[in-house]
Amino acid sequence: MSTTISNEQSAASQSQSIGYDVEQAVRLRYEAGAKQAEASLCCPSNYESDYLEKLPTEIVDKDYGCGDPTRYVRAGETVVDLGSGAGKNCYILAQKVGAAGRVIGVDFNDEMLALSRKYLDEMATKLGYSNVAFVKGKIQDLRLNLERVQQWLSAHPISTVEDLAVLETECTRLKQEEPLIADDSVDVVVSNCVLNLVRPEDKQQLFKEIYRVLKRGGRAIISDIVCDEDPTPTIINDPELWSGCIAGAFREDSFLEMFEQAGFHGVEILVRQEQSWQVLDGIEFRSMTVRAFKGKAGPCWERNQSVVYKGPWKAVQDDDGHTLYRGQRMAVCDKTFNIYTNPNSPYTQDILPILPQEEIPLEQAQPFDCSRTVTRHPRETKGLEYRVTIKNDNSACCDSEGCC
Numbered sequence: 264m265s266t267t268i269s270n271e272q273s274a275a276s277q278s279q280s281i282g283y284d285v286e287q288a289v290r291l292r293y294e295a296g297a298k299q300a301e302a303s304l305c306c307p308s309n310y311e312s313d314y315l316e317k318l319p320t321e322i323v324d325k326d327y328g329c330g331d332p333t334r335y336v337r338a339g340e341t342v343v344d345l346g347s348g349a350g351k352n353c354y355i356l357a358q359k360v361g362a363a364g365r366v367i368g369v370d371f372n373d374e375m376l377a378l379s380r381k382y383l384d385e386m387a388t389k390l391g392y393s394n395v396a397f398v399k400g401k402i403q404d405l406r407l408n409l410e411r412v413q414q415w416l417s418a419h420p421i422s423t424v425e426d427l428a429v430l431e432t433e434c435t436r437l438k439q440e441e442p443l444i445a446d447d448s449v450d451v452v453v454s455n456c457v458l459n460l461v462r463p464e465d466k467q468q469l470f471k472e473i474y475r476v477l478k479r480g481g482r483a484i485i486s487d488i489v490c491d492e493d494p495t496p497t498i499i500n501d502p503e504l505w506s507g508c509i510a511g512a513f514r515e516d517s518f519l520e521m522f523e524q525a526g527f528h529g530v531e532i533l534v535r536q537e538q539s540w541q542v543l544d545g546i547e548f549r550s551m552t553v554r555a556f557k558g559k560a561g562p563c564w565e566r567n568q569s570v571v572y573k574g575p576w577k578a579v580q581d582d583d584g585h586t587l588y589r590g591q592r593m594a595v596c597d598k599t600f601n602i603y604t605n606p607n608s609p610y611t612q613d614i615l616p617i618l619p620q621e622e623i624p625l626e627q628a629q630p631f632d633c634s635r636t637v638t639r640h641p642r643e644t645k646g647l648e649y650r651v652t653i654k655n656d657n658s659a660c661c662d663s664e665g666c667c
């Protein structure tokens with residue numbers, strides 16, 4: 264209940280009538296930022312210096328990020344960078360994922376795309392492989408390839424509402440037949456200081472798009488600007504503050520809730536800048552990096568698995584509503600067991616997995632009611648007929664007189 268109310272407050276603050284075209288303000292600001300570096304647009308952040316050495320100075324200088332999502336990406340992964348700007352994050356990622364990985368930067372700004380693409384060949388030569396592409400699209404609509412739309416428009420200029428309907432049909436076809444980023448195709452979605460820039464009415468769709476393109480088990484790692492209170496109407500109605508990554512900032516609690524509402528689990532704050540970046544009308548704005556996972560959707564099967572939560576909290580609850588009590592042997596379905604125990608899961612270090620003595624093959628498993636929280640008796644794990652007695656003959660505390 265409180266979740267809904269707090270989000271409503273935040274959404275209401277962002278849906279107040281805005282007296283200017285948000286996208287136009289953002290586009291113009293970053294067109295200029297691609298031509299001339301603007302220091303105040305950047306909230307200083309530390310990147311791993313090894314990866315900066317190979318980057319052209321212009322790319323390093325035209326950095327408008329606020330965090331470093333790149334440090335949470337591994338070799339071989341396919342990564343999409345939302346709002347890739349000059350390409351700094353993408354060219355760092357190119358080195359992180361290596362020749363076996365892939366990096367796709369998405370931006371809607373021609374000047375930024377031209378700047379990032381300018382260094383593609385130089386970087387490929389330096390790295391000895393080519394694994395980066397920059398594509399044109401809106402990050403809240405990752406199906407639509409805007410360069411393909413532009414090509415079509417050049418060949419079919421429109422001037423009537425009937426033409427407009429034909430264009431809409433073509434856009435629908437492009438989204439279905441040639442999506443810019445396909446469903447379930449990406450290991451990691453990163454973004455650095457961009458989500459706040461998206462129009463309030465498109466923000467929910469933006470999170471749905473991040474979820475759509477990720478593979479099951481994939482993750483979003485997003486650095487963005489958050490605020491501790493809702494921005495005032497005066498702040499929101501200032502186009503300079505919007506394009507400067509202030510007015511569209513997420514209230515920090517709603518930022519996490521946006522991931523939850525889109526279906527993510529394991530949502531976690533990785534970094535929250537201690538010092539605020541800016542304070543306006545008493546509202547603090549700072550950078551935060553959040554990680555969230557895709558993969559909790561799907562059927563629940565009973566395979567007699569259990570987990571023990573190690574602590575230190577007395578109890579914890581996951582995004583499916585399961586409560587785990589410290590030290591207790593909790594019954595979980597096969598899906599939850601796999602989510603908790605996957606080596607890359609955010610939960611694995613807190614969990615002790617307990618497999619049944621006799622494995623139940625998935626094809627023979629019965630449905631598991633995940634809406635209840637239950638403990639599992641050890642006999643259920645071991646089997647009712649479990650009667651083994653083990654005497655350890657080599658035990659150091661035993662002697663000829665018997666065990667101590």
Ligand SMILES: C[S@@+](CC[C@H](N)C(=O)[O-])C[C@H]1O[C@@H](n2cnc3c(N)ncnc32)[C@H](O)[C@@H]1O
Nearest residue numbers: 293326327328346347348370371372401402455
């Ligand atoms: C603050 S800059 C960040 C650039 C880059 N991530 C970095 O760390 O330097 C924002 C970038 O996102 C792009 N952008 C803003 N809104 C966008 C949208 N809705 N769709 C695609 N790109 C967008 C801008 O053109 C700009 O290049």
